[in-house]
Amino acid sequence: MTPEVIKKPKEEYVRESAFLNFSEEKQERLRKRFWAKVDIKKSNDCWNWKSYLYDHKDGYGAFKYSNSPLRAHRVSWVISFEMPIKKGLVIAHSCDNRICCNPDHIFIGTQMANHKDATQKNRKPTDKKTGQFIKLTNPNPT
Ligand SMILES: [Zn+2]
Secondary structure, eight states: OOOOOOOOOSSOBOGGGGGGGSOHHHHHHHHHHHHTTBOOOOTTSOOBBOSOBSOTTTOOBEEOOTTSOEEHHHHHHHHHHOOOOBTTEEEEESSOOTTBOOGGGEEEEEHHHHHHHHHHTTEEOOOTTTOOOEEOSOSSOO
16 A cells, blocks of 8 residues: 655645634534634724633633644634635734734734834834733834
């Protein structure tokens, strides 16, 4: 018996993207389970994650799935826009609220774009340990 050759896919997607390959019923169950953990408000408001946090230092919502949790805002992206996330791309918050799952408050981009966005908002990842962005009081001292 010849072993099956597994070709590396052209594009690599992150784990969350696998949802899109599930059967309709399975996707429906997942969506129900996911949105039940989100405090859904008006479209302009932040929709805060009500369940576990990914890691107390990192502060993102954690959606329990399989053996390891997924970041809630990334799951929100995949199930809301039905678009996979390519490896290397990040899902960032326009509202700067890490537990927010409002699809209107998240956008896809590169790590670089995220940093640029952070700089424009006068945030800098100053705390290396937590990776938290903190607001600077005087970003451009003269
Ligand atoms: Zn928000």
